[in-house]
Each structure stands twice: as C-alpha cells, then as structure tokens.
Amino acid sequence: MSRLAATFEELSKTGRKALIPFITAGDPRPDFTLPMMHAMVEAGADVIELGVPFSDPMADGPVIQRASERALDHKMSLRRTLAIATEFRKTNQQTPVVLMGYVHPIEAMGYEDFANAAQRAEIDGVLTVDLPPEEAEECVALLKARDIDPIFLLAPNSSDDRIKKMDTAGSGYIYYVSLKGVTGAGHLDIADVENKLNLIRANTRLPVAIGFGVKDAQTAKTIAGIGDGVVIGSALISKIEANLDDPERAKSEIIELLKSMRQAMDS
Amino acid sequence: MTEKYNMPDERGHFGPYGGMFVAETLMLPIQELNAAYQQYLDDPEFIAELDADLKHYVGRPSPLYHAERWSRELGGAQIYLKREDLNHTGAHKINNTIGQALLAKRMGKTRIIAETGAGQHGVATATVAARLGLECVVYMGAVDVARQSLNVYRMKLLGAKVVAVESGSKTLKDALNEALRDWVTNVDNTFYIIGTVAGPHPYPAMVRDFQAIIGREAKQQCLDQAGRLPDALVACVGGGSNAIGLFYPFIDDSSVKMIGVEAAGDGIETGRHSAPLCAGRPGVLHGNRTYLMEDDDGEIIETHSISAGLDYPGVGPEHAWLKDTGRAEYVNITDTEALEGFHALTRMEGIIPALESSHAMAYTMKLAPTMRKDEIIIVCLSGRGDKDMQTMAQREGIEL
Numbered sequence: 260m261s262r263l264a265a266t267f268e269e270l271s272k273t274g275r276k277a278l279i280p281f282i283t284a285g286d287p288r289p290d291f292t293l294p295m296m297h298a299m300v301e302a303g304a305d306v307i308e309l310g311v312p313f314s315d316p317m318a319d320g321p322v323i324q325r326a327s328e329r330a331l332d333h334k335m336s337l338r339r340t341l342a343i344a345t346e347f348r349k350t351n352q353q354t355p356v357v358l359m360g361y362v363h364p365i366e367a368m369g370y371e372d373f374a375n376a377a378q379r380a381e382i383d384g385v386l387t388v389d390l391p392p393e394e395a396e397e398c399v400a401l402l403k404a405r406d407i408d409p410i411f412l413l414a415p416n417s418s419d420d421r422i423k424k425m426d427t428a429g430s431g432y433i434y435y436v437s438l439k440g441v442t443g444a445g446h447l448d449i450a451d452v453e454n455k456l457n458l459i460r461a462n463t464r465l466p467v468a469i470g471f472g473v474k475d476a477q478t479a480k481t482i483a484g485i486g487d488g489v490v491i492g493s494a495l496i497s498k499i500e501a502n503l504d505d506p507e508r509a510k511s512e513i514i515e516l517l518k519s520m521r522q523a524m525d526s
Numbered sequence: 527m528t529e530k531y532n533m534p535d536e537r538g539h540f541g542p543y544g545g546m547f548v549a550e551t552l553m554l555p556i557q558e559l560n561a562a563y564q565q566y567l568d569d570p571e572f573i574a575e576l577d578a579d580l581k582h583y584v585g586r587p588s589p590l591y592h593a594e595r596w597s598r599e600l601g602g603a604q605i606y607l608k609r610e611d612l613n614h615t616g617a618h619k620i621n622n623t624i625g626q627a628l629l630a631k632r633m634g635k636t637r638i639i640a641e642t643g644a645g646q647h648g649v650a651t652a653t654v655a656a657r658l659g660l661e662c663v664v665y666m667g668a669v670d671v672a673r674q675s676l677n678v679y680r681m682k683l684l685g686a687k688v689v690a691v692e693s694g695s696k697t698l699k700d701a702l703n704e705a706l707r708d709w710v711t712n713v714d715n716t717f718y719i720i721g722t723v724a725g726p727h728p729y730p731a732m733v734r735d736f737q738a739i740i741g742r743e744a745k746q747q748c749l750d751q752a753g754r755l756p757d758a759l760v761a762c763v764g765g766g767s768n769a770i771g772l773f774y775p776f777i778d779d780s781s782v783k784m785i786g787v788e789a790a791g792d793g794i795e796t797g798r799h800s801a802p803l804c805a806g807r808p809g810v811l812h813g814n815r816t817y818l819m820e821d822d823d824g825e826i827i828e829t830h831s832i833s834a835g836l837d838y839p840g841v842g843p844e845h846a847w848l849k850d851t852g853r854a855e856y857v858n859i860t861d862t863e864a865l866e867g868f869h870a871l872t873r874m875e876g877i878i879p880a881l882e883s884s885h886a887m888a889y890t891m892k893l894a895p896t897m898r899k900d901e902i903i904i905v906c907l908s909g910r911g912d913k914d915m916q917t918m919a920q921r922e923g924i925e926l
C-alpha cells in the first residue's frame with residue numbers, strides 16, 4: 260500500500276482528518292526547508308506538500324508567487340527540491356511527501372527522468388497544477404508504474420464527468436480547490452464546499468483534501484468536518500514573509516499555527 | 527503536399543504542440559469557449575456581423591501595396607506590403623479583438639480582460655470594449671507600461687483599467703499570468719481576449735482564424751495585381767498572430783515560402799533575445815506546449831527585444847509545428863538590424879512601421895536582393911510606428 264493510502268486509512272480508523280501543510284522548497288532560503296518539514300510533522304502534519312518553485316506560477320496568488328521568486332533567487336529547482344525530499348526521507352519513513360508545481364520543469368527534465376528521480380527520492384505523490392488528465396496520460400503511466408500517486412485538482416465548476424475522470428486518472432487523494440480563484444484568495448463559502456463535496460463523494464472513493472483559502476484554526480476545523488484533509492499554504496508562507504529577517508521566528512509561528520489547527524481539527 | 531492541411535485536432539494539438547494545459551478551474555470556460563466558437567464559426571449571422579465590422583469599423587480590406595521604389599533600390603524581388611498598419615487602431619490586433627468581442631457578447635459575458643505587451647492588443651481590446659459597452663481590464667507588465675506610455679494613455683481614454691504587473695520579469699509573459707489569474711477568479715462573467723496565437727486550445731486556432739483574413743485578402747490581391755501567387759511571405763513573430771494570419775491561407779500552396787522573423791535582441795549568441803523557435807526548446811507555458819526560452823532547470827528566462835510586442839519567451843504552437851515539419855522557416859533579426867529596417871521603409875516609401883514590423887522589413891532587405899526581379903515577396907506590415915516615437919526619440923537622444 261502506498262504511503263498516502265496508508266496514511267488516510269490510519270486516519271480514518273481514528274476518525275481524524277489529514278493536516279496537509281504546503282511550503283515552497285527553498286523559501287526563504289534552501290536550508291530552511293528540511294528542518295521546517297520535520298518540525299511540521301512534529302506539529303501534527305500528516306502529509307507534506309512541497310512546492311516546486313516556477314518562474315510563472317499562473318494559478319498562485321501573490322503570497323506563493325513571491326515565495327517562488329525568493330526560492331528561485333536562491334537557485335532552487337526541481338532537482339534540488341528532490342534532493343531535499345531525499346534528505347527528509349532519511350529520517351522520516353512515515354510522512355508522505357507530495358510535490359506540487361507546474362508541468363514545465365518536469366517536461367524540461369523529461370517525464371521518464373523525472374519519474375525515476377521522484378522514485379529515488381521516495382516521493383509519494385505528484386500534483387501538477389496545469390496538467391489536466393487529458394494531457395497527463397504519459398506522465399501518469401510513468402508515475403503509477405513507480406507507485407507514485409498522481410494527484411489531480413477539482414474545482415467548484417468541475418462537472419460530474421470530470422470528477423469521474425480524476426477518479427480514474429488519479430490516486431492517493433483528490434485536491435478540491437474550494438473557490439474560484441488563485442491560492443490565498445479571499446474567503447471560502449462553507450455551504451458551497453459542502454454541496455460540492457457531496458457531488459464529489461458520489462463519484463469517487465478517493466480521499467478528498469480541501470485547500471485554497473484556509474487561514475485559521477476555526478476554518479481548518481470546519482473544513483475538516485467536510486473533507487478528509489485540510490491543505491494550508493498561503494497562511495504559512497505569510498509567516499515566512501513577515502519574518503524574512505528572522506527565519507527561526509517564522510518557523511516557530513508556523514509551528515504554532517499548525518498546532519492550533521491540529522488541536523481544533525481533533526477536538 | 528497532397529493532403530489538405532487540417533490542424534489542430536479536436537483537442538487543439540498541432541502534432542506534439544498546443545493542447546489544453548490549464549488549471550482545473552479554467553477547463554470549463556475554455557470548453558465553453560470552444561463550443562461557442564465552433565458554433566459561431568459556421569453561423570451566417572455571426573459571420574455577416576463580423577464581416578460588416580471588419581469593413582466599416584476596421585477599414586478592411588487593407589491594401590496590398592507594391593513598394594516599387596524600395597524594391598528597385600534593393601534590386602531583387604518585388605516587395606508588396608500588406609498594410610495592416612492602416613487598420614483602425616494601427617495594427618493587425620483588431621482583426622482578432624473584433625471577433626472575440628462579438629463572441630463575448632454572444633456568450634453573455636459583461637467583462638473583458640486582456641494582456642498586452644506593446645499595448646497594441648490592449649488598445650484594440652479597449653476599443654472594442656468601449657464600442658460594445660463592456661467593462662475592460664488590461665494587464666501590462668510594469669516595464670512595458672513605462673516604455674509604451676502612449677498606448678497606456680490611449681487605453682485609459684477608451685475607458686479601460688490598465689493594471690501594471692509587477693511580478694516576474696514585468697513584461698508580456700507576466701501580464702499573461704496575471705490575466706489568467708483574473709480569469710480563474712472571475713470566470714463567470716469574464717471573457718479573456720488573448721492577443722496572439724498562444725494560450726490553451728481553442729485560442730491558437732481561434733485567433734489564427736480571425737487573423738487569417740490577412741492572408742485571404744493578400745492572396746486575392748496578389749492574384750489581382752500581379753496575376754500570380756507570391757514566392758515568399760515574410761512576417762515578424764512575437765506570439766505569431768500576424769504571421770499565422772498571413773501564412774495560413776497559403777499553407778497548401780507549396781510553392782510559397784513562409785518565413786517568420788523572430789527578435790534576436792542583442793544577438794542570439796548573447797542570450798539576450800526573444801527567439802524561442804531559433805534558439806529555444808519545447809516545453810509548456812500558458813496552456814500549450816511549444817518552443818520556449820528557458821534555462822537548464824526549466825525556468826522561463828527573461829527576453830529582450832527593442833520591440834515590446836516581440837518580447838515573449840514562447841510562440842504559438844502552430845509555428846512550432848510548421849518549424850518541425852519544415853513548412854515554414856524561422857529566422858531572426860537583431861535590434862540594430864530592425865532599426866535599419868525601420869529607417870529604410872520610412873525614407874524609401876514614406877511609411878513608418880512599428881518596431882515589431884520593422885523586424886520583417888529588415889529581413890526583407892536581406893532576402894529581396896537574393897531573389898529575381900520577377901519574384902514576389904509579401905511582407906506583413908503588422909502595425910504603424912506611431913506608438914514607438916518615444917522609444918525612437920529616446921534612442922536618438924531627442925526629447926519630445
């Protein structure tokens with residue numbers, strides 16, 4: 260069983276939901292990421308989404324755009340992101356790591372070379388924002404052959420047909436983008452999310468993680484009541500951005516926020 | 527070529543290029559757009575409205591002008607200029623914005639967004655939005671806002687809101703990113719008018735079809751005026767919309783050479799250029815697979831060109847396909863050469879070309895002398911140079 264499947268199965272046994280933090284690899288500096296990943300696990304993270312910085316993050320709001328720019332200023336790349344994941348795995352065998360990014364750097368490396376490198380780094384899932392199932396056949400086959408879960412996004416305007424498509428093409432979990440917009444956008448409408456989740460559940464048995472717009476413990480708790488996992492990105496990266504001269508402080512603020520979310524989600 | 531050219535496939539692929547590489551939220555809107563486009567493509571009422579607008583509002587057909595003096599001076603092929611500079615708003619861009627705006631209206635969208643580099647597409651979009659009474663927001667890289675301030679002012683006069691994009695390299699590609707972000711956020715009421723043959727399917731095919739009027743007219747005009755088809759077509763390539771507009775109706779005429787001219791900036795060897803077809807690699811950006819300018823890690827790199835409208839690291843996927851199949855040839859022209867083209871046309875024919883179009887002029891100056899006097903080149907004069915007066919004056923140390 261894949262690490263992701265095992266994680267969601269274990270959580271469902273105890274009636275808990277996955278806490279899934281997202282940070283951009285190499286932000287604000289390359290040496291920040293690895294200890295931050297371990298610290299997030301200690302604070303209660305079940306899965307880590309590791310952002311691969313890209314020069315043109317079309318689906319991201321300003322906070323994650325700037326995270327990408329800071330990481331790229333330090334020459335962070337797909338290759339170096341994989342190196343960080345490899346290091347992480349040396350001391351953590353449990354926590355799934357999902358790469359999240361855009362397709363271009365993967366194409367530049369070559370699909371097969373990437374799949375091999377991801378396997379060597381013991382990556383558990385790959386979420387590529389701009390690679391819908393229609394264009395993903397080759398990449399998905401290469402990943403699945405290596406037991407890496409291809410994770411697809413669903414949006415508020417995804418039809419039932421598309422949900423079924425993601426169910427067939429994807430594995431691990433489905434990422435539900437809770438609002439029409441970019442990462443870090445305004446506030447999400449809980450009733451809308453609830454309604455859509457019913458439609459999604461009717462068409463897939465994969466766990467559903469919900470993200471975009473989760474900023475505080477209260478929202479995390481509410482969302483955890485609806486989905487199988489809560490993804491939190493921009494709110495964490497805002498802590499990095501607010502403390503660029505003091506990364507240690509950023510780290511402790513991130514831990515604090517994650518702990519409060521964990522607590523709220525479990526209570 | 528015996529089989530008729532029939533690209534793209536129904537999911538927008540030109541061989542390995544093109545496609546629909548978008549975030550999930552945009553999948554529905556581009557499918558809706560495609561459905562609407564396919565419907566109206568064959569709708570006599572839509573076509574009639576489009577044709578009437580092109581005639582009475584844009585001023586089509588644009589002339590095909592035999593540049594006799596310049597041809598004589600260069601001593602080779604006869605040069606004919608397809609005068610897109612004479613269109614309303616001064617460039618070919620409006621052929622496309624008229625078409626897309628009519629689609630937007632039919633689809634019930636009330637808000638128009640666009641990206642722009644040189645500002646020509648922004649102006650052409652603001653123009654049609656004003657005419658149809660639609661809200662209009664134009665995204666423009668902060669660098670371009672500074673170097674094309676005249677067009678920024680024009681857009682504002684026309685009632686558009688111009689947003690200076692401060693992210694990334696602050697040029698056209700970043701404006702496109704920001705427009706996509708806007709679209710994701712406002713999909714329900716917003717129509718995104720892309721200004722070139724880039725973006726996800728159906729944009730590359732749709733924009734081509736709206737621009738193909740350039741080539742259809744030119745073909746008929748050439749037959750009427752010279753009694754035969756041209757031997758070569760030359761057009762500058764930013765995203766590639768004026769070039770594909772000229773080329774497309776000639777694709778099955780294998781005797782007609784097609785040459786796209788990319789911007790070599792300071793020179794291909796310096797790395798400071800905007801010539802993905804000449805010096806890039808295939809990859810995925812802005813919804814399609816095509817040739818891109820990138821570094822070894824796959825990050826898109828900054829481009830350089832004297833002309834804001836050519837300053838783009840990608841190119842329409844159909845050009846990538848035409849390059850690989852050899853049906854079209856792609857060359858490049860430096861900033862310095864483009865300026866020579868600019869001055870040559872201005873002084874020889876009394877026509878001041880846009881800096882983008884000047885790249886096509888400069889290549890024509892190289893090509894014409896290698897051809898016989900009874901051969902014909904059609905060059906797309908994609909726009910007029912009014913918008914570049916500031917840039918030119920600045921380069922020559924003159925304060926306006």
Ligand SMILES: Cc1ncc(COP(=O)(O)O)c(C=O)c1O
Pocket residue numbers: 617618643644645646647721722723762763764765766767768769834835836880882883908909910
């Ligand atoms: C006059 C003119 N020509 C050419 C271009 C380049 O665009 P394309 O390659 O799509 O024709 C532009 C773009 O702004 C332009 O303004």
